[in-house]
Amino acid sequence: MLSSKNKEKIYIRCIESIKSTSESNKLKFISKLLFESFDNWIFCGFYFQKNDKLLVSEYSANKIPCSPIEFNGVCGTAILKNKILNIKDVNTFQGHIVCDNDSKSELCIPFDIDGTKYVLDVDSNIYNAFCEIDEKYLVKIIKEF
Numbered sequence: 001m002l003s004s005k006n007k008e009k010i011y012i013r014c015i016e017s018i019k020s021t022s023e024s025n026k027l028k029f030i031s032k033l034l035f036e037s038f039d040n041w042i043f044c045g046f047y048f049q050k051n052d053k054l055l056v057s058e059y060s061a062n063k064i065p066c067s068p069i070e071f072n073g074v075c076g077t078a079i080l081k082n083k084i085l086n087i088k089d090v091n092t093f094q095g096h097i098v099c100d101n102d103s104k105s106e107l108c109i110p111f112d113i114d115g116t117k118y119v120l121d122v123d124s125n126i127y128n129a130f131c132e133i134d135e136k137y138l139v140k141i142i143k144e145f
């Protein structure tokens with residue numbers, strides 16, 4: 001497990017790269033950068049709302065993610081409640097949509113881009129992977145849009 005200090009250092013470095021990148025596709029850059037920065041992450045990407053479904057946007061992952069997905073999963077619930085969902089054990093979340101059997105914990109952060117509802121979704125292959133530090137820095141990162 002990463003110490004809190006090391007985790008913060010990684011996020012601070014990521015934020016510097018995001019602020020200074022010349023890559024115009026920020027969603028793509030962010031998903032790849034974060035995915036490659038944390039060893040236990042198995043998915044890092046964005047879903048957005050299209051009618052009554054969520055479609056995957058830019059992502060980095062070990063496996064091709066499911067898309068479209070319904071609103072009853074972690075991503076959709078985060079959007080519907082407009083609330084960060086930090087699920088320590090995905091098996092305890094009724095409605096959790098399994099895209100990769102290795103996923104053990106998941107963090108979803110809802111936000112808007114030009115009136116479209118998005119969620120930043122991160123999955124880990126360990127239980128209890130995400131804490132307030134992840135929430136704090138990922139919220140900062142999505143504010144970069």
Ligand code: SME
Pocket residue numbers: 043065066069072073074075076095096097098099103106121123
């Ligand atoms: N587990 C999510 C689906 C997306 S994948 O994790 C990439 C959910 O329950 O909405």
